[in-house]
Amino acid sequence: xxxxxxxxxxxxxxxxxxxxxxxxxxxxxxxxxxxxxxxxxxxxxxxxxxxxxxxxxxxxxxxxxxxxxxxxxxxxxxxxxxxxxxxxxxxxxxxxxxxxxxxxxxxxxxxxxx
Numbered sequence: 300x301x302x303x304x305x306x307x308x309x310x311x312x313x314x315x316x317x318x319x320x321x322x323x324x325x326x327x328x329x330x331x332x333x334x335x336x337x338x339x340x341x342x343x344x345x346x347x348x349x350x351x352x353x354x355x356x357x358x359x360x361x362x363x364x365x366x367x368x369x370x371x372x373x374x375x376x377x378x379x380x381x382x383x384x385x386x387x388x389x390x391x392x393x394x395x396x397x398x399x400x401x402x403x404x405x406x407x408x409x410x411x412x413x
Contacts, residue, residue, distance in 0.1 A: 310318075401408045
C-alpha cells in the first residue's frame with residue numbers, strides 16, 4: 300500500500316534513512332490506531348447486539364415481585380372497580396331560524412326558514 304516516492308537529488312543517505320524511518324514509524328502508528336478503533340467498534344457492536352444474561356446475583360430480588368404477591372394472596376385493601384355510565388342525547392339539534400330579506404322586481408320579500 301505504500302507508494303514509492305521519487306528520491307530527490309542532493310540529499311545525503313543519512314537524511315534519506317531518517318526520512319524512511321519517520322515514514323515507517325508514522326505508518327505503524329496509523330496501523331495501530333486503526334486496529335484499536337476496530338477493536339472498539341467490535342466491542343460496541345457486541346455490547347449492543349449480543350444477548351445479555353440477567354443472571355446477576357443482585358437481580359434475584361428485583362424481579363420476583365409477582366411470585367411474592369402470588370404466594371401471599373390478594374390484598375384486602377384494594378379499591379373496588381367503579382363503573383362509569385353515561386347516556387347520549389339522541390336526535391338532531393334544532394336548526395336556528397334564518398331570515399333573509401330579498402328585493403325582487405322592486406318589492407321586498409321577507410323569507411323565514413326554520
